[in-house]
Amino acid sequence: MKNLVLYFSVYKTTKAVATEIAKQTDADLVEIEPVKPYDGDRSHYNALARYAKKEHDEDMRPAIKNKIDISGYDNIFIGYPMWWYTFPMIIYTLFDELDFSGKTIIPFNTHMGSSDGGTYRTIAELEPNAKILKGLPIEMSEAERGCADKVEKWLNSLKVKERSA
Template identity: 40%
Template structure:
């Protein structure tokens, strides 16, 4: 990987975050990496109306860390990492925490971005900065496909 010093890493459950991440990577010439759970989520796993669905259980147990399928090659080569995810219950999905706990982000700038049908990103930003206070966070954004490229150009300018 490492054709760029910027990485756009993302987790997408429905394809929305994937489209936004791809738009961002194209706009800024960044490398793109999908954070894939080792055990993919099924529709039943994502049923937020079911208190016993996998995503509901992960939300209620802050210690859960779903395994990821593969690692970023040469994470050390990146200076800036934009990390995208859907907002679940007002914050990041547990698989994003797994991602952050796999790497040393010392000396890197990290910028979250999210997609959501109704929640903002502020809860996720608070959650991430409190769990990972040593990371140099920049303010993130809640994005749709139409605003992603312009936002990303402003982030890496």
């Protein structure tokens, strides 16, 4: 059965990590697309930060535009950037809408110092019937320089690299 890499990314850092994981695991790659797009222009960071804070403080559930079907996958990588010390609220939407019972979730994220910020534990709380494997936090600049080696070491430690029959 194939692996799936699901990711959300605005500045494309998490996308780069997701693409590398998909390449190394022969996985399908699916972006979590918001109905209301976020501004990916880094010079507008302050406005995005303010907006993301509002989403967080109001416990919003930003809608996902694309239909995400996880039924055919056992191993599902889920990647996101850290936003305000947790994952973006659209990741809560994902866990609200999809049932990961019986699946194996392998989280990864990019950040600028917060590491995973406890989000891997949050995923375990939100999806008690899924198995959660050890995640991979990658600092933004490191992800942008190229993370193939780090991803490879991590995947080797998880032993999920090969596609199972």
